[in-house]
Amino acid sequence: MKEPVIDIQDLTKTYGESRAVDRLSLTIHRGEIFGLLGPNGAGKSTTILMLLGLSEPDSGSVKVLGIDSTRQPIQVKRRVGYLPDDVGFYEDRTGWENLMLTARLNRVPDKEAAERAERLLREVGLLDAAHKKAGAYSRGMRQRLGLADVLIKGPEIIILDEPTLGIDPKGMSELLELIQRLSREQGLTVLLSSHHLHQVQQICDRVGLFVSGRLLAEGDVPTLSRKLFADDLIPVSAELDACSPELLERIRSIEGVAQAGITDADNGQGVTLQAACTEDRSAEIARTVVQAGAQLYRLERKQYGLDEIYQRYFAGGEDHGQLRHAEHTG
Numbered sequence: 001m002k003e004p005v006i007d008i009q010d011l012t013k014t015y016g017e018s019r020a021v022d023r024l025s026l027t028i029h030r031g032e033i034f035g036l037l038g039p040n041g042a043g044k045s046t047t048i049l050m051l052l053g054l055s056e057p058d059s060g061s062v063k064v065l066g067i068d069s070t071r072q073p074i075q076v077k078r079r080v081g082y083l084p085d086d087v088g089f090y091e092d093r094t095g096w097e098n099l100m101l102t103a104r105l106n107r108v109p110d111k112e113a114a115e116r117a118e119r120l121l122r123e124v125g126l127l128d129a130a131h132k133k134a135g136a137y138s139r140g141m142r143q144r145l146g147l148a149d150v151l152i153k154g155p156e157i158i159i160l161d162e163p164t165l166g167i168d169p170k171g172m173s174e175l176l177e178l179i180q181r182l183s184r185e186q187g188l189t190v191l192l193s194s195h196h197l198h199q200v201q202q203i204c205d206r207v208g209l210f211v212s213g214r215l216l217a218e219g220d221v222p223t224l225s226r227k228l229f230a231d232d233l234i235p236v237s238a239e240l241d242a243c244s245p246e247l248l249e250r251i252r253s254i255e256g257v258a259q260a261g262i263t264d265a266d267n268g269q270g271v272t273l274q275a276a277c278t279e280d281r282s283a284e285i286a287r288t289v290v291q292a293g294a295q296l297y298r299l300e301r302k303q304y305g306l307d308e309i310y311q312r313y314f315a316g317g318e319d320h321g322q323l324r325h326a327e328h329t330g
């Protein structure tokens, strides 16, 4: 059964005239990897600070593991690990020493702390650099040490603010794979904030899209794209050997096909049929082509992904009216 471990209801936070977080409601379940996605200034960090009890909401409630973060922040802090975007270490101490210090601060007995530190350094791939000073670590190594540092107190939830910032693509995917593996193996709940949709998409079970303090939509990527592009026509393209005017007319008369046209195929062999449908009519189009005796080489229905979601809602291409519509109907 799904167990809610983060429960946010109608949360609002205002700084002066501007609403950093606007009536946010969100539930995250145990073991889930949830991505908070949004451009700079969307309200992701403010939400995280309220989750940790480090910032007080104007209204609404935020509970972590059933504990009210605003009223009992220390209890929340004991069970939640937080990795800020730029984690601070004692630069003149080694990775190992930094981990042991954090363990001590969290009252982990020394013997157990040493076992955990060794296991975690191995897991994050830093065992060989364990006795090197943190000041000499690269950005990627610091992030991996940060992850070990967050995990050493044995949290049930980890919150990572832009964990991949400043890391090269290879380091980035390694870190994300590591987060995913640790979550799966240990049943950890992970809340990850980022504006890098692609990376987050790799590992998140669900994502929430933040724009201007509001959660515009949430769900897994296919569900989101269905919701967000519900009003769009679905493009279907097909390659065939030839398309007579009669066949084109028959395709146009299929219910749900709004437009259809043909062009010469890019490879110079046959033609490309482009159709725009109000609902998925790809099977019907394929049947019509085959029944007319034409050769069907390929047929593809376009699936909208995070790229399109980004272009439309984050890159400021269009206004968000349609999204609001999707929210209400979806």
Ligand SMILES: Nc1ncnc2c1ncn2[C@@H]1O[C@H](COP(=O)(O)OP(=O)(O)OP(=O)(O)O)[C@@H](O)[C@H]1O
Pocket (backbone or CB within 6 Å): 015, 018, 019, 020, 038, 039, 040, 041, 042, 043, 044, 045, 046, 047, 195
């Ligand atoms: N301490 C503060 N005082 C005044 N305004 C603030 C403060 N913290 C955040 N804000 C404002 O609240 C809004 C949300 O900021 P927030 O840092 O939560 O966004 P974010 O999504 O985390 O952005 P980023 O990806 O850049 O970290 C912004 O308009 C920001 O300027």
